[in-house]
Amino acid sequence: MAEIKGKGKIKIDRERCKGCLLCIEVCPSHRIEADKTQNKKGYAPARFVEEVKENEKGCTGCAQCATVCPEVAIEVYRAK
């Protein structure tokens, strides 16, 4: 199994996402970006940036993104 860098990870349901980008603004670790391809509804959905580069902070599992999402499109997983 792939190692989780950082303490958490999220799963974004890209078909549920409406591309409001609130989650991108709220993430303190800058782990979310807008995807370049549209979903079936024609929105550019949010995408979790799983690869953590040097000098970057990984996802902490803080769940702020999930809390702010009006579409309930984000699930948060915390590393044990």
Ligand code: SF4
């Ligand atoms: S759980 Fe927190 S750190 Fe992880 S992607 Fe969401 S807002 Fe960012």
Ligand code: SF4
């Ligand atoms: S907050 Fe929810 S609906 Fe808005 S861009 Fe993020 S995942 Fe999509």
